[in-house]
Amino acid sequence: MNTLFSYLIILLAGLLFGIGLAISGMNDTHVVQGFLDVFGQWDSRLIFVMLAALIVTLLTFPLILKREKPIFDSLFHLPKFSQIDRKLIIGAAMFGIGWGLVGYCPGPAIASISYGYWQTAVFIVSMLIGAFVCNKTTS
Amino acid sequence: MVELTSSDFFLAALGGSLIGISAILMLYFIGRIAGICGITFSLLDSNEINKPWRWVFLLGLILGPMLVHQIYQLPIPDAPTDNIPLLILAGLITGFGTKLSNGCTSGHGVCGIARFSSRSIVATITFMLFGFISVYALKHLIGL
Numbered sequence: 001m002n003t004l005f006s007y008l009i010i011l012l013a014g015l016l017f018g019i020g021l022a023i024s025g026m027n028d029t030h031v032v033q034g035f036l037d038v039f040g041q042w043d044s045r046l047i048f049v050m051l052a053a054l055i056v057t058l059l060t061f062p063l064i065l066k067r068e069k070p071i072f073d074s075l076f077h078l079p080k081f082s083q084i085d086r087k088l089i090i091g092a093a094m095f096g097i098g099w100g101l102v103g104y105c106p107g108p109a110i111a112s113i114s115y116g117y118w119q120t121a122v123f124i125v126s127m128l129i130g131a132f133v134c135n136k137t138t139s
Numbered sequence: 140m141v142e143l144t145s146s147d148f149f150l151a152a153l154g155g156s157l158i159g160i161s162a163i164l165m166l167y168f169i170g171r172i173a174g175i176c177g178i179t180f181s182l183l184d185s186n187e188i189n190k191p192w193r194w195v196f197l198l199g200l201i202l203g204p205m206l207v208h209q210i211y212q213l214p215i216p217d218a219p220t221d222n223i224p225l226l227i228l229a230g231l232i233t234g235f236g237t238k239l240s241n242g243c244t245s246g247h248g249v250c251g252i253a254r255f256s257s258r259s260i261v262a263t264i265t266f267m268l269f270g271f272i273s274v275y276a277l278k279h280l281i282g283l
Contacts, residue, residue, distance in 0.1 A: 094233075098230070105244045119218055126234065131238040
């Protein structure tokens with residue numbers, strides 16, 4: 001896990017994720033709000049981004065997870081919890097509302113840091129505070 | 140509807156594919172889900188071990204757009220809304236909500252669905268639905 005090669009792979013994964021968000025328009029809050037605005041000027045791009053990503057992962061994840069372990073670790077770190085509970089629904093609903101209000105979800109917000117907008121910084125700091133408060137107040 | 144060019148669609152599909160490939164690299168090599176919330180918010184947890192890889196991933200996430208806008212002369216997106224209370228409220232509930240439901244668009248939407256996780260499928264439908272409601276209320280009822 002601590003090999004240089006594993007860190008290079010992780011850096012590459014981060015780069016590809018960021019490049020993917022940037023070229024597909026997902027770092028643009030107006031494009032994302034346009035997708036969520038089904039009764040306005042609907043922008044269908046997000047659905048193509050999500051479908052393309054899903055086709056890639058749906059075809060490969062089952063094969064990868066058939067392996068005993070990943071290359072650089074002794075086990076797959078997957079969520080063990082499988083129950084659909086109130087926390088999941090309430091949390092996802094809160095996120096959906098926040099997502100619509102500004103057009104940022106966590107990935108694009110962080111990937112937009114280099115654009116240098118103060119709005120992005122205000123959103124990210126608030127988001128970290130929100131996650132921190134959730135961590136402290138719910139078990 | 141917004142009129143999109145074939146280049147918009149091509150870049151959307153290519154961008155989505157790159158995100159999918161990023162998720163493959165993370166799962167195949169280090170056995171982790173490429174979920175931005177999980178990767179980022181675990182940094183707030185002082186007990187979390189194996190921290191450095193999270194910073195490395197986030198570094199790539201920030202550098203990637205920087206490089207691609209520079210190299211391909213891709214226009215920088217317009218600034219988000221400058222309504223400060225709205226930015227703070229949206230940030231707070233996005234952080235709280237994604238932490239509470241253990242994932243966002245990447246962790247639940249892209250990786251979770253590919254693992255056929257019923258939690259992720261329910262979460263994705265829920266945040267999409269509330270995203271639609273939120274924008275409808277914001278743009279068409281409140282008019283912001």
